[in-house]
Amino acid sequence: MSDSDPFDAVFPGFPAAEPPAAFWRDPASYDAVLRDVLLPPLAAAARRGDVPLALQCAVLQRLHWYFSVDGRERAPTVVVDEAMAAVFHERVRTLMAHIEVDAVASFPVATTEIRHVLLAYRDPSLVCGAAVDAYDHRQGLARVSYWIHGEPPAERLLVDGREVSPAFAKRRACNYFRRRLLRQRIAWVDIAEARSLQLEVDGRLVALALGPQPFSARPAAPAEAGDGSGLPARIRAGFPPGKGGQEPLPAGWRGWKVRLLKALARSAPVRWRYGRSWVFIDREENADDSAEHLYRWVRQQHPEVNAWFMLSPQSADWPRLQAEGFRLMPPGWRRKLLVLNAEHIVSSHAEWVFGGFDRRLFGDAMQWRYTFLQHGVIKDDLSHWLGPREFDCFVSSSPAEHESIVGDDTAYPYTDREVRRTGLPRHDRLLRYADETPSDEANILLVMPTWRGSLVDDRAQACTPQERVTAFAASEYATRWRAVLGSPRLHARAAEAGLKLAFMPHPNAVPYIEAFGLPPDVQLVTAGDTSIQRVFARAAAFMTDYTSVAFTMAFLRRPVFYYQFDQQSYYGGGHNWRPGYFDYERDGFGPVALNEDQLLVQLEAFFDDGCRVAPEFLARMERAMPDRDDESCARVYAAMLSLDQPRAAAAGQGSELAGHKR
Known part of the structure; x- marks a missing residue:
């Protein structure tokens, strides 16, 4: 059905086309709209003894938008709390009582899964x-x-x-x-x-x-x-080898370009240089994440591997890695030839699964294995984002994180076949940095809040750069963190304990840095200015709100403080994140403060206790990050090799990896 659906008049305010974001953020959409807009036409037809198939399909069209939108990454439907969910499901169940099973079966618009979801309200077994x-x-x-x-x-x-x-x-x-x-x-x-x-x-x-x-x-x-x-x-x-999905090549020059690129990639000189390559990437614009550290380890420990690192020449990391002797590959046609000859693509981020190619045209040539190193440790439910992606190897670190991905009745489609608990490669070097840092140099209280998705809406309303900064400065987010960073009480007690404040804003917040009003004695730290790994090694304590970087501090066994002034709204639509297995009160690596006074009282108790990790939180750190060693790179390398072994040979390798240090 389209925007001109004749049933638009029957369902005023709810056309067949997908509603805008404002609709999904309105609590009435999960109750009154279902009860007062969708139900009356169905109920009236049922009283007459027959619900026309066209009417049933019109209702299904509108219902399927709910589940389609909720299945997306960072969906606006996260505004639905437990009480709203109970009402919503009861309303949908009432509607589906008037929808025949055959109507669901014949409904062509929704995905197979969403049709099953709709069917579920009829309680089949x-x-x-x-x-x-x-x-x-x-x-x-x-x-x-x-x-x-x-x-x-x-x-x-x-x-x-x-x-x-x-x-x-x-x-x-x-x-x-x-x-x-x-x-x-x-x-x-x-x-x-x-x-x-x-x-x-x-x-x-x-x-x-x-x-x-x-x-x-x-x-x-x-x-x-x-x-x-x-x-x-x-x-x-x-299911031929490759990434599948190959379609007949288009006619004309576009099809010939595909043929030419494939032929060139198979040529002897290109295969001699790029054949069986291992291709590493963090992000196009920066490195210093797990792919960089794993690349370095592979080059040192296994120089026989034809390893390359992809990066933009405009990146601030390019001169550093070039001076170190990294085999850097910028964007361009040579990179395409490299990727088409890749044996492995290894990335700390998820977007390179298909190597930048259209799988419909290049599926047969896309023979690589994809290893997702992760940027950090998963604590929220990211299944809507990661679930549709096709990973060959998916790195996890924490036992609870691992179980939240591969366990029964979890929302991810992955098993122990794909997910290997190896730890993050970047932690290997971080541990060495921490061991090498003299105790008198591990003297910063690192403040690192995460972003809020709703801040984009606030800044979009302003026009000039200064107006955007002014709007940002007026937000609760900037106001609360500005107060903490400028607190004379915190500065005085930190100085007494021999600690300096350092502020690492989220990359999205860097353009608005003046809105935080940083005092002169607060060090500003950004990824472009220094090695983030070395900053972490110097952190005597860590203050955040929700960021998973707290797991890195747990790995180092450094004290953590959570300042969650917007706790209720953060998981209620303020950032579009969905809560996962991790509960800050039960599992967190430090105390949770809901206001500034609570936070300062907790910090003062920490200073008075000699800046030590409390035993309760140390035990949580040890449970969450038990593998405090520098062997993550070796474990990832072994996991990658096992991907190309027959199941019988890989089984022993997989069990060995799964059982390390447990």
Whole structure:
């Protein structure tokens, strides 16, 4: 349906097109709109004895926007708190009572998952959509997947007629508006040498489709005799190596450019220089994150690896790394040739999965493994952002973080196949920096608040640069941090303890630095001016609000203070983050203050106690970051090598990595 949907008049104020952001931030959208706009036409038709299919689809069109928007990264629907969620789900359940299952099945607009989410409100108990939707040629693993409405069924996987356990498996929670509405089963099965593959659910063999999970509002179709015979061969042929998604090349010059680039990438001189390369990148504009530190380790420990580091020549880090002898690769056609010959792409950020190429055109040439090193430690629910991405290796650090990603009934689609608890490579050098820093130089109280998504709205209303700074300065965020950074009480007590204040603003806040009114004795620290690693090593204590950099301080066993003056609004739409497994009161590495006076009292107690980490918080640090060593690079390297080993060989490697220092 489109903006001209004839049902727009039936649902005033809620057209079929996606509503604007203001709609999703209005509490009425999750109650009154459903009750007073969508329900009356359905209820009236039901009283007449028949709800037309067109009306059902018009309601589904509008309902699907709720779940589509909630499934996005940093969705505005995070304004929905627990009380609002309870009302919302009851309203949707009432609406769905008037929607036939066949209407959901025939509704073409929503994704397969959202159609299952809508179906869930009719409380079915079934397993459906069984399919093999991926195959890893190097490890010989096929991914079997199906949807579960109700309790998980008894499952048996049969390879060549013999029951086998999955190599890796989980049940992914499909969470929307603070509720798990159904589950997705994910199981990786070794079929490298197999001749047949079958799935049995609750004692019944079910058919396995080949490709994306199909939608069905009925129980999985029974398998016919001999269905599993020859399936592994069809799987191996149906999922060719590469990133998939290849389409016929377009006509004209565009198609010829693709052919020419592929041919040039396969040429002997190019393969001689770039063949089997390992390509590292932090960000285009800066380095000094885990990819830089892992690159350095690989070059030192394994010079036989054809390693390259991607960076913009305009980066402040370019001269430093060039002087150190890094093999730097700027943007341009040579980089394209490098990437098309890559064996591994290794990044501390998630956006380089496809190497900057269109997988529809270059899928067959995209043969690399992608290792996501992470910028930090995950504490919030980032499944809506990371979940759709295809990682071969996903680095984790904390046991609780790892379990929040791979565990049953968590929202990520990843298993222990992809996620390896190795630690962050940048922590190896950080630990050495910390050990090398004399105690009298570890003398700064580092203040490092994170950003707020809502501040973008505030600054966008102003016109000139100075007006933007003035608007920013008037925000609660700037006002609160300005007061702390300028507090005479804090400055006096810190000086008595031999500590200096240093302020590291979020990169988004750097253009507004004058709004913080920094006193002369507060050192301003930015990534472009100094090594962030060395600043962390000099931190005697750390003050933040919500940033995951606190895990780095936990790794170093340095005191942490949380100043959360906007705690209620931060996870209520102020920053579009979704709370995860980490609870600051239960799991945090230091006390939580909700106002300035509380914060200063906590800091004064810390000064009076000799600037030590309290035993309670030290124990939390040790649980969260137990692997306080300089072996993360070695563990990541081993995990990357295991990606190209057959499952039988990689199994021992994976278990060895998973069990380190536990």
